Amino acid sequence: MTDASSRSPRFRTLVQQDIAHFARRDGEAITRGFLLRLFLLTQGFQFVLARRIQDVLPRLPLVGRPARRIWWWWTCRRFGAELAIDATFGGGLYIPHPYGIVVGACTVGRDVTILQNVTIGTRSSDDIGRATIGDGTYLAAGAVILGPVRIGAGARIGANAVVLQDVAAGEAAVGVPARTVRSAHNADLHLN
Structure with missing residues (x-):
């Protein structure tokens, strides 16, 4: 095996x-x-x-x-910072400031950017499944992703956004709770 x-x-x-x-x-x-x-x-x-x-x-x-x-x-x-032992990360992981990051069991794709104070975890002990972060995703400072949500490829999660539901590929999500504002390619969110 x-x-x-x-x-x-x-x-x-x-x-x-x-x-x-x-x-x-x-x-x-x-x-x-x-x-x-x-x-x-x-x-x-x-x-x-x-x-x-x-x-x-x-x-x-x-x-x-x-x-x-x-x-x-x-x-x-x-x-x-903590990256759970059972989390998986694709190549091209970019974490410029590794402070206050807590990533639980999840699957992270290739070429993902994770900034400081990002949290990926569960909402409750009843959560089944794990979060999936797509290729080329950008997680801004303080972003929180809770539960078995799917973040599509190329999505951008704004600073301090709290994501509780799926975000489609190429979309941008901001706010608490996070809502999609428009395509990430056209968004001027100043996420960098």
Whole structure:
């Protein structure tokens, strides 16, 4: 029997996709200087890299699962943010400021941006299923996604929005509770 970690994309591929997204967002070419700054000085990238390392630790014989749990605990303490062990993340994860983020069990697609103080979790212990965040989604600072909702590809969730229901692909959601305002491609929400 194989587990999800053995079927997931390789560590190197995911890290390369993460680096590419950081370079795109920062408007930089991938040079030695950029890589040096990314690995040594960019806490957001260090947080994403720590997650990628956490995902490969279970492959170690005997000690992998306990090592993963210890690594997860250390990462939570080091960065003041938590990505649940059973959450899955596609390549190109961009988290520039890894502070106050709490992500429960969910599935996050490729090239997703998560800003500080984002929460993805359940509304109650009766929730069945997990949130699904589509490819190319942008979650602004303080966004809250609760329950087994689906956020479509390319959607934008505004700052401090509380999402309790599905958001269609390419749409923008703002407010408490969140409501769709118009297509994300035409919205001038100043989410960056």
